Amino acid sequence: xxxxxxxxxxxxxxxxxxxxxxxxxxxxxxxxxxxxxxxxxxxxxxxxxxxxxxxxxxxxxxxxxxxxxxxxxxxxxxxxxxxxxxxxxxxxxxxxxxxxxxxxxxxxxxxxxxxxxxxxxxxxxxxxxxxxxxxxxxxxxxxxxxxxxxxxxxxxxxxxxxxxxxxxxxxxxxxxxxxxxxxxxxxxxxxxxxxxxxxxxxxxxxxxxxxxxxxxxxxxxxxxxxxxxxxxxxxxxxxxxxxxxxxxxxxxxxxxxxxxxxxxxxxxxxxxxxxxxxxxxxxxxxxxxxxxxxxxxxxxxxxxxxxxxxxxxxxxxxxxxxxxxxxxxxxxxxxxxxxxxxxxxxxxxxxxxxxxxxxxxxxxxxxxxxxxxxxxxxxxxxxxxxxxxxxxxxxxxxxxxxxxxxxxxxxxxxxxxxxxxxxxxxxxxxxxxxxxxxxxxxxxxxxxxxxxxxxxxxxxxxxxxxxxxxxxxxxxxxxxxxxxxxxxxxxxxxxxxxxxxxxxxxxxxxxx
Numbered sequence: 001x002x003x004x005x006x007x008x009x010x011x012x013x014x015x016x017x018x019x020x021x022x023x024x025x026x027x028x029x030x031x032x033x034x035x036x037x038x039x040x041x042x043x044x045x046x047x048x049x050x051x052x053x054x055x056x057x058x059x060x061x062x063x064x065x066x067x068x069x070x071x072x073x074x075x076x077x078x079x080x081x082x083x084x085x086x087x088x089x090x091x092x093x094x095x096x097x098x099x100x101x102x103x104x105x106x107x108x109x110x111x112x113x114x115x116x117x118x119x120x121x122x123x124x125x126x127x128x129x130x131x132x133x134x135x136x137x138x139x140x141x142x143x144x145x146x147x148x149x150x151x152x153x154x155x156x157x158x159x160x161x162x163x164x165x166x167x168x169x170x171x172x173x174x175x176x177x178x179x180x181x182x183x184x185x186x187x188x189x190x191x192x193x194x195x196x197x198x199x200x201x202x203x204x205x206x207x208x209x210x211x212x213x214x215x216x217x218x219x220x221x222x223x224x225x226x227x228x229x230x231x232x233x234x235x236x237x238x239x240x241x242x243x244x245x246x247x248x249x250x251x252x253x254x255x256x257x258x259x260x261x262x263x264x265x266x267x268x269x270x271x272x273x274x275x276x277x278x279x280x281x282x283x284x285x286x287x288x289x290x291x292x293x294x295x296x297x298x299x300x301x302x303x304x305x306x307x308x309x310x311x312x313x314x315x316x317x318x319x320x321x322x323x324x325x326x327x328x329x330x331x332x333x334x335x336x337x338x339x340x341x342x343x344x345x346x347x348x349x350x351x352x353x354x355x356x357x358x359x360x361x362x363x364x365x366x367x368x369x370x371x372x373x374x375x376x377x378x379x380x381x382x383x384x385x386x387x388x389x390x391x392x393x394x395x396x397x398x399x400x401x402x403x404x405x406x407x408x409x410x411x412x413x414x415x416x417x418x419x420x421x422x423x424x425x426x427x428x429x430x431x432x433x434x435x436x437x438x439x440x441x442x443x444x445x446x447x448x449x450x451x452x453x454x455x456x457x458x459x460x461x462x463x464x465x466x467x468x469x470x471x472x473x474x475x476x477x478x479x480x481x482x483x484x485x486x487x488x489x490x491x492x493x494x495x496x497x498x499x500x501x502x503x504x505x506x507x508x509x510x511x512x
Contacts, residue, residue, distance in 0.1 A: 092248070092403060098410045101365060104252040105358075105414055109422050112357030115142075115262035117429060120350040122270040123340060127277040131212050132341060133201035134273055136333035137220055138266065139486045140193040142353065143329035143360075144224055145265045148182045148189075148322070149231045154368040154474040155310070156239045157249035158375050164310075165243075175236055177308025180301040181315055182228045187294050187301075188319075189326050190224030191217060196330040201337075211280060214287035219273040221294045227265040234260070262353050314475050321476045325483035332356075332483075332490040339494045348497050354422050355448055355493055359485035362411045363455040364478050370404050370463040371473040380470045397460040408456045415452050416445060443500060447492035455485055 092100075119138065128134050155178065156165070165171045194217040202208045242249040279286055305311045336352055339345045374380075398408050423444070427436050459481055463473040 092406075094406050094410050097407050098414070100247060100252060101410065101414065105361065105418060106421065108361045109354070109358055109418055110425065111260050112262050112354045113422050113425050113429075115266045115353040115357070116350040116426065118263065118266050118270065119353060122266075122274075123346070123349050125270070125274060127274050131215060131273070131277065132337055133197045133212065133216055134219070134269070135337035135340065136197040136200050136330055137193060137216065137269060139329045139333040139336060139352075139356065139490060140196065140326055141190070141220060141223055141227075141269055142262050142265055142356070143332075143483050143486045144186065144189050144193060144322070144326055145227050145231065145261050148185055148228055149235055149261055151322075151475055151478050152178055152182055152232060153235050153239065153249070154364070154371060154478055156236065157368055158372050158474055159310070160239055160243050160249050161372050162375055165240075171240075173308050174310070177305055177311035179229075179232050179236075180304035181311040181318075182232050183225065183301040184298060184305060184315065185318070185322055186224040186228035187221060187298055189322050190221040191291070191295075192323060193224070193326050193330065194220035196327060197333070200330055200334045204338075211284055211287070214284070214291070215273065215276050215280065218276055218287040218290040219269060221291055222272050223265060223269045225294050227261070227268055230264060231261050262357050266353070318475045321479035325479035328480075328483035329486045332486040335487075335490045335494050339497070344501055345494070345497045348493060350426060351444070351493060352490055354419075354426075355444075355451065356486045356489040358415070358418060358422070358448065359451045359455055359489050360482040362414065362452055363459050363481045363485055366404070366408055366411055366456055367459045367463050367473060367477050367481055369407055370459065371467075371477070373404060374463070374467050374473070380467050380472050391461050392457075392464075394457060397457050404460070408460070412449075412452055412456060415448055419445060419448050440500060443496040444493070447489075447496050451485065451488045451492055454488060455481060458484065 122128055123135075156174065159165050159174055165174055194213075197216050197220070198208070198213045238252065239249045242252055276287065276290075302315065305315045336348075340349045396405070398405060398412070420441075423436055423441065459477065462480065463477050466473045466476050
């Protein structure tokens with residue numbers, strides 16, 4: 001009837017005679033059933049039907065022996081029947097998750113504080129005053145950096161956790177393919193971000209300047225390229241080091257990707273735009289030359305990215321999320337431009353990279369963890385039960401007993417203490433134009449909590465929804481989530497400053 005024995009009959013079919021007449025406890029009632037011996041070729045096997053009236057203890061002992069026999073004699077079948085067992089990093093308590101996330105979270109937060117301090121200083125530079133569209137580039141390029149580096153971190157973390165970076169050959173292929181891929185994406189999306197900045201700057205004022213457009217294009221492309229190159233190398237080192245010391249890369253890779261990312265990107269944008277602005281009157285032709293140089297390198301990066309099967313797919317299908325995310329972040333940049341240009345709200349500049357960076361870092365950690373969890377149970381689109389068709393309820397996202405809900409609670413609880421540390425740091429460094437009064441802290445914390453709450457809920461739905469549609473969340477979800485974080489953070493922060501100004505909180509001095 002069947003060529004593959006059931007596990008309960010393994011001990012009978014592997015023997016040389018009929019089943020023993022007694023139970024495991026000793027003499028008892030005989031086992032009633034029929035059986036047939038194996039043929040000469042060992043191919044034909046009849047299923048043995050057994051009835052046993054042994055006592056409960058005998059049944060338990062017999063089952064244990066049968067299980068052991070099945071594992072020892074049918075190792076090949078067991079290895080194929082059992083699904084992949086999640087590795088130990090996913091079996092985490094709330095304390096272990098918080099402990100692993102805390103240090104990278106604080107490190108990334110201090111990086112955003114430093115970026116905020118830089119933005120607070122450079123907003124008064126002549127290039128930011130004369131070419132105000134540079135403000136629109138700030139969230140767009142910081143978001144682009146976050147999208148590229150965090151998707152890189154998420155892809156490499158997932159590959160490391162499922163064993164695709166265990167051999168030197170696999171490791172080198174993943175490194176070269178992913179580094180070339182982010183250079184292609186950075187160059188193209190950096191160019192598109194400059195176009196968006198020109199358009200968003202032209203629509204409200206109706207003024208268009210060709211030299212300013214070339215300045216924005218050269219600054220954006222050069223900043224995106226150099227920042228992605230430096231941060232990509234840092235990211236690869238972090239993930240390899242995390243695996244060697246036994247830390248889950250999902251918990252540390254994405255925050256560390258942002259620890260120096262905002263600072264490096266903003267410093268590069270400010271320095272490059274300022275240097276090019278100084279040549280505006282004498283060497284205008286240098287702007288198109290800078291753009292042409294980085295565009296000329298695109299074929300090299302495309303060839304390298306096509307060498308790896310994983311990055312080849314993203315090279316052709318991964319443009320939609322980063323381009324749409326850039327557009328969303330540019331809307332946040334337009335809000336920033338119009339807000340800080342008003343002297344009443346100049347103090348907002350120092351807090352914008354902080355609230356945007358913290359929200360993006362936390363939701364990227366959560367999205368990467370959920371994606372890794374799903375990858376360990378199959379491939380995108382295979383496990384339909386892992387991808388709910390409808391939006392989850394907030395109770396399911398934050399209060400269910402599974403590990404992803406536990407990590408969402410931990411990440412949400414990090415918001416208030418983390419921001420308090422960052423606000424205190426800004427105050428000690430005398431950054432910004434805002435006095436940290438109690439009412440300002442209340443409004444700021446409300447905006448930060450609401451931002452992260454919305455992002456974690458959207459992440460829970462979006463990652464599962466993309467998985468059910470056959471899309472890899474590592475490549476598609478994080479750009480949308482970080483861009484939404486930029487838009488929510490900038491919008492809620494601007495709203496808070498407007499409310500504080502309207503209610504007349506003069507002690508806050510939001511524009512002084």
